[in-house]
Every structure is written in C-alpha cells, then in structure tokens.
Amino acid sequence: MKRILVTGAGGQIGTELTARLLDRYGPAVTLATDVREPATWARSGLAEQLDCLDLGALRTVVTRFGATDIFHLAAILSAAAEADPLRAYRINMNGLVNVLQVAADTGCRVFTPSSIAAFGPETPRDPAPQSTLQRPTTMYGVTKVAGELLCDYYHTRFGVDARGLRFPGLVSYTAPPGGGTTDYAVEIFHAALDRSRYTCPLKPDTRMDMMYMADAIRAIIELMEAPSASLVHRNAFNVTALQFTPAELADAIRVHVPAFAIDYEPDPVRQAIADSWPERLDDSEAREQWGWRHEYELPDMVADMFRGLRTNLARHAAGAAGR
Numbered sequence: 001m002k003r004i005l006v007t008g009a010g011g012q013i014g015t016e017l018t019a020r021l022l023d024r025y026g027p028a029v030t031l032a033t034d035v036r037e038p039a040t041w042a043r044s045g046l047a048e049q050l051d052c053l054d055l056g057a058l059r060t061v062v063t064r065f066g067a068t069d070i071f072h073l074a075a076i077l078s079a080a081a082e083a084d085p086l087r088a089y090r091i092n093m094n095g096l097v098n099v100l101q102v103a104a105d106t107g108c109r110v111f112t113p114s115s116i117a118a119f120g121p122e123t124p125r126d127p128a129p130q131s132t133l134q135r136p137t138t139m140y141g142v143t144k145v146a147g148e149l150l151c152d153y154y155h156t157r158f159g160v161d162a163r164g165l166r167f168p169g170l171v172s173y174t175a176p177p178g179g180g181t182t183d184y185a186v187e188i189f190h191a192a193l194d195r196s197r198y199t200c201p202l203k204p205d206t207r208m209d210m211m212y213m214a215d216a217i218r219a220i221i222e223l224m225e226a227p228s229a230s231l232v233h234r235n236a237f238n239v240t241a242l243q244f245t246p247a248e249l250a251d252a253i254r255v256h257v258p259a260f261a262i263d264y265e266p267d268p269v270r271q272a273i274a275d276s277w278p279e280r281l282d283d284s285e286a287r288e289q290w291g292w293r294h295e296y297e298l299p300d301m302v303a304d305m306f307r308g309l310r311t312n313l314a315r316h317a318a319g320a321a322g323r
C-alpha cells in the first residue's frame with residue numbers, strides 16, 4: 001500500500017500538493033514534513049519537522065513511517081538562490097542526494113520538480129525542446145540540471161523510480177511563493193485586491209512560461225500514476241500551459257479590477273534571470289508519453305485566482321471578527 005512522505009510541505013507547491021494527496025490517498029498514509037515547525041504551516045493530517053539535509057533523520061522518518069513514495073519539494077527558488085548561492089547549492093543538492101540515497105536503500109519512488117530554470121540563454125527560446133542544450137546561468141538552474149542528472153543516475157544505477165517535471169512559473173492563491181523570478185505573477189493579484197496598483201520587477205514585454213497551480217498538482221499526480229514502462233524520459237519532462245507578459249497579465253486583471261494600474265521598475269537580477277529562460281517549453285513528449293494536458297487558459301486562471309483570494313480574504317475577515 002502507498003505511504004507518502006512530502007518534504008517542503010509548507011512551501012508553494014507543498015501546501016497544495018499535500019492537500020491533494022490527503023484527499024486522494026487518505027490522511028493515514030500521507031506524512032507532511034518541512035524544516036519549519038508544523039505549527040507554522042500544517043493544516044490537517046500527519047505533520048512533523050524534518051530537515052532533509054540531515055541524512056540520519058531523513059532515513060529514520062522514512063523507515064519509521066514505512067514510506068513508499070517521497071515527494072521532495074524542499075528547495076530554494078531562483079532569485080533567493082542568487083542572494084545566497086552557496087546556501088541554495090547546499091539545500092538543493094544535498095537535500096536531493098539524501099532523498100535519492102534513502103530511496104535507493106529503502107525502495108521508495110521519488111518525485112522532485114525541475115524547472116524552466118534548467119535551461120539557459122543558449123537553449124532555443126520558443127519552444128525549448130525536451131532534449132536540448134542546458135547551460136543555465138543561475139545557481140538555481142545549476143542545481144536543477146544537476147538534480148535531473150542525479151535522478152537519472154539513481155534510476156539507472158540503483159533502480160530508483162525517480163520522476164520529475166520541468167515546471168514553468170506557478171501561479172496560486174494558497175501559499176505565497178518565496179524568492180522566485182516568476183513570483184510577480186502571484187504578487188500582482190494581491191496588489192490588485194489591496195490597492196489596485198502594482199510595481200512590477202520585470203519589463204512589460206517579458207514573456208514567460210507559466211502554469212496555474214491546479215494544473216501543476218494534477219501533472220504531478222498523473223506523472224506518478226503513469227506506468228513506468230510508458231516513460232521514455234523521467235528527469236524531467238517539459239510541461240507548459242500559458243505564456244504571457246506582465247502587460248498582458250495586467251490587461252487580464254483589469255477585466256476583474258477595472259481601475260488596476262501597473263508600473264515597471266525592473267530589478268536587474270530578476271530581469272537577467274527571466275531573460276535567460278525560454279519563453280515556452282515544448283511539452284509534446286509529456287503529452288504523448290503520459291497524456292499530459294493543461295486545462296487553465298489565462299482568463300480561467302485569472303478568474304479562479306480572484307475567486308480564491310476573495311474567499312481567503314472573507315475567511316480571514318470572518319476569523320478576525322470572531323476573535
């Protein structure tokens with residue numbers, strides 16, 4: 001029977017993936033972990049504090065829980081990684097190799113996300129093929145390419161069933177992202193509701209690849225449920241959904257907040273990172289090998305973001321009034 005351990009469960013992907021895993025497989029078989037105290041992030045189900053840089057602690061938790069699948073999400077995102085590259089290297093690389101080693105020793109399957117950041121300025125920009133030149137210019141990208149190679153290595157050398165997705169920027173209303181270059185596409189919604197105005201850290205015409213979190217979570221579940229024999233690629237599949245610029249996103253937001261205004265103060269670090277990534281990934285191999293298909297287009301995503309954020313605000317207001 002499946003028993004699932006999640007690392008980084010309090011983070012941007014982890015929050016929503018854990019909720020989905022609890023629904024799909026049940027609360028008794030899903031253990032959410034994060035380096036932070038559960039009181040600061042856990043909502044329901046089994047949760048505990050775990051630092052995946054501590055190999056002994058990781059091994060103990062995996063063995064004690066009897067995990068069969070590890071969803072390894074603990075990582076530092078791109079802009080935060082440029083602020084402290086050595087810390088990002090330590091967390092992104094050592095965390096992953098520990099997970100893979102424990103998986104090799106215990107027979108666990110592993111999911112870990114890669115990213116559009118695994119590509120660099122020499123990669124074809126539109127679209128970036130599944131198999132192509134990967135020479136990223138960021139520390140985050142370096143750890144993602146090395147992570148893909150490590151996962152493939154543990155698969156061929158030790159038979160670990162390791163699978164991954166190269167995600168574009170992810171947009172969601174549940175947990176805020178932390179330190180990504182694509183974070184603007186989430187912050188802009190909060191700013192639109194708070195003050196109808198946003199100062200964007202990227203130029204208006206910076207076209208980036210993006211996906212709504214609901215599609216991303218479904219992609220993870222579908223990839224992990226796909227028969228192993230159908231997968232030619234494992235680490236990691238390109239997946240994509242939407243491509244838009246900050247100016248186009250602002251137009252889509254004005255459908256819901258007509259007075260919304262945007263100005264631009266490009267941050268040199270984030271702009272350089274965005275410019276080094278492809279505008280679009282070619283995800284035809286994911287579509288062919290395990291039936292990937294995105295559902296949310298830009299207007300659907302924007303409408304659902306406002307619905308979700310307004311529900312959250314109403315819930316907080318009701319909670320504050322009840323205290």
Ligand code: SER
Pocket residue numbers: 077078079114115116117140167168169170179180181182183
């Ligand atoms: N969303 C991530 C970032 O901007 C890309 O994987 O860092």
